[in-house]
Amino acid sequence: MAPSLRHRDHTGVDHYVGLPRPAGREAAAERLQSFGFPGRRDEDWFYTPTKRLLEARFTPVVGSPAAVSAELRSELPEGARAVFVDGLFDAELSTVVGHLAGRLDPAAPPAALLGDPLGFDALNAVLWRDGVELTLAEADLLHLVHISTGTQRLGVVRHRIVLPEGATATVMEHHLGEGGASLVASVTELDLAARATLHHVLLQQADAASHHVHTVRVRVGAGAAYHGSSVQAQALLARLSWHVELAGEGAFTRLAGVALGVGRSHVDHHLLVDHAVPGCTSRQDVRAVLDGHARSVFTGKVVVREGAQQTDSEQANHSLLLSDDAVANTRPQLEIYADDVTCAHGATVGSIDDDSLFYLRQRGLSPAAARGLLMEGFARAVLAELPEGPAHDLSHALVSRWLAAR
């Protein structure tokens, strides 16, 4: 489905289409050339301006991965990890063995889930060189680490992960960085067969001048469950397009996100949950804590297709504004074509609740301590359902660190 051209922006297209690319990417390049990037009036990018990002024209690293500082290396998670530096697999920093060592073949055709990519997804389709292609086994815990080494670098990476019937696994994506402005355009596709369960955690704590455009596409089979969590902290721009298709009866998904913003950071959560068949359940809970001139954009779309009866969907978006210059935009959207459904959404934007503050102060906490406790509680409420272990610990640590550093 081609978008109306008047909402597109062709800034930078020639530059990106002109970069050297792997063989077999002509069709994708043509799409990028024709349809360019989302522009100011594109409904899906309504509050997230792309002009300056497109004008900056980033360039990829070719050949072997760039060096990574000792400091960043010390932050690498323990356990099975595949590390990509500016989009290139770094064998030295990675520790994957056996069935977790699978890699995507750059010559292979794009995977089925994404369909006809547009904009930054098209950019990814043209330029990606590396990523994992895996079928996970029972109780796997895999870390996918993406490091951006900074100045003006473009990092493009793509992953495809499949969970077979009944399997349970955890995948953690870490986005780290240093060295200033960069652009990361990543695509992760997750395919859950019947009754599989996947915990997927996305932690972003990249350089404060970096730009991240992440696309996550998930298909959830009958009786399967996809638990997605995301913590976005630090990057100048973080856009997460998180689309889940509930494709089999009894499928479940919960999307939980925390956006932590300071300075001029801009976090955009674009969620879409598609209830394509009956009997599925979805939950969305995305929150933002914003200080300085930070901005949080939330678009949460729930589509209930005709015939998708017995749908149970809830959606919540809450933003806490700590300064007068912080901005929150929220657009919870429901598109409902069936009638035997329970769909609810709630959104609030506000500052720290006075009554709660007074209660904690009456118990002896200083205003700063009280505020800290409330903010931490606010952010953590979303992450409450993470399984024990690194997923829980690392996520909570990131939130605590951010709050302490504010």
Next chain:
Amino acid sequence: MDEAQKIVAERGEYKYGFVSDIQSDTLPPGLDESVVRFISGKKNEPEWLLQWRLKAFAAWQKMEEPDWPHVDYPPLDYQAISYWSAPKRDEDKPQSLDEVDPEILATFEKLGIPMEERAALAGVAVDVVLDSVSVRTTFKDKLKEAGVIFMSFGEAVHEHPELVKKYLGSVVPPGDNYFTALNSAVFSDGSFVFVPAGVRCPMELSTYFRINEANTGQFERTLIICEERAQVSYLEGCTAPIRKESQLHAAVVELVALEDAYIKYSTVQNWYPGDKDGNGGIYNFVTKRGKCAGARSRISWTQVETGSAVTWKYPSCILQGDDSVGEFYSVALTNNRQQADTGTKMIHIGRNTTSTIISKGISAGHGQQSYRGLVQVNKGAKGARNYTQCDSLLIGDQCGAHTFPYVDVRNGQATVEHEASTSRIGEDQLFYLRQRGLSEEDAVSMIVNGFCKDVFKELPMEFAVEARKLLEVSLEGAVG
């Protein structure tokens, strides 16, 4: 088809469908600058107003029809519509009801408004717009006593030009959107209300519309002004006859409330929605906006909408004055093949402003309904508070209900809360009520009334009764 759907199966014959056989003075279809001049000339308008229209027309010619609403309709041919139609005997407007064209009076009879009796008993002044011309109001004298000015827009241009000039376009500038530009160029008539400082209008003001001639665009322009501490409650209720070709209605309503003023604007809209297959029916594209200009002013929009084939309408409030209040209460019904993309915009500008939005959408048959709302809290709007609740009720599984709210908060001292829910009339609910002795129709009514309770209680009394009945008639045959 389940039980619930069966009750919606056969829609009652459109009760108000008939045509008034009044001779009209009608322009051939088409729209260009000469048509604008013709309209202005027919109404003997002063030069400044003609220029205002021409400017709007020039702007319209450069604009494009919006394409984003979640509605689907065959493209309109603006050149195939006639922009002027008036009942023949209108050179001197009738001074009293006795002078009114008997055909027109008969029309009122058919509409179920026995003018003399009902108007007298309820104390309601009626300003009837019949195909672009206004019939003098009945209770003008009583209002005059109170100092309230309530007359047709056309009359106001002549009798109170300074007021019209001051406020016209101050809330909805012509260039605001495609339909306001069109309206500003070719508007025929409408209502003008001015309530001076400190006056509470002693009765509810109301207007009934009818679109008569085929392919006559209806371009009403209404302007209501309440000075400091003034109050008025204005009712707008519409009916229209069945027509083969769709008819366009693109009205503009501007409300201005100064310090401590209160304007309550209520609408019951029941225009021809098209037949079961979606043919004919009115296209209702309206821009309604109120400006709470003064501190502590308040504007409430209350509406019950069951008609029109396609509706595009967002009554809005600009909360400029400190401590001002904007409210929106709405029940919208889409049945058969109706489509509606409606909602509201609340723009918080002053300090400590409050807005409340309660929107109830009922979708049945193959109806498609979208709520599109914007709550915008500007940087300087400290202490702004908003509460929004939009609920959808789905009857049958062929219809759609969608919500697209936009919340834009730009300062840290605002509190915005938004809730939405979706529900349906279930087999089990119907069975339960019927087991307690209610007929299916009554059961549906009860559930729907419960659903709409929060909105109905905001309607002026007589409207509330009419609204409930309207909903019942509109849902006849909706379930099953």
Next chain:
Amino acid sequence: MLELIDLHARVGDTPILKGVNLTIPAGEVHAIMGPNASGKSTLSKVITGHPDYEVTSGDIRFEGESILELEVEERAHRGIFMSFQHPVEIPGVATSVFLKESVNAVREANGEEALDAAGFLRAARKKMKLVELDKSLLHRSLNEGFSGGEKKRNEVFQMAMLEPKFMLLDEPDSGLDVDALRIVASGVNALRRDDRAVLVITHYQRLLDYLVPDKTHVFVDGRIVKTGDAELAKEVEARGYQWVRDELKASA
């Protein structure tokens, strides 16, 4: 221990307290009863230093010193504790996390050593028994999903952990059934000491059967209009506040 001296206070432009005089010595329990909108809730907010309320004249003295200039948490550090009529729910903050921070904030302000996790848990388990609170509540978010009775008992539990000198109970009985009432009362009674004082603000007399006051004050229109002993509470309950008003008028 606590003295209110000709206290006048307002919220926004509206005066609510219109000259309150009250002295509560250590070791005593005082009760305040009054009709709705008499200002009794405001009284507790003013004593604890709620920022929305402004003292326009008069004084509040705690242990001989004026506390008007002290912030909310500073008054808490001095030993003033209020049991809220509507305890606030704070999702995402576990009760234990919050309470440990609170206990240690008060301890540190008073030059005492902070409790470590183990010490805190030990103390907590002991005190929870006092109000028959299940220890699983410690790990749940503060007051979230707690029943009315659990919330009130949680308030008393916190009181037991913080060991305040002055306990201000703002309508601790609202929304409670008889059993919960008795547990709350016995919890408070267990905390009574010669060097502590209690002020109970209540609407109904029932609670005072279990928490017997040394003095009862009737609060009408922003002021204390009548003072008596425990019997006064019963009389007011039997005859109503109108009786008090009539009496006042008669003697005026």
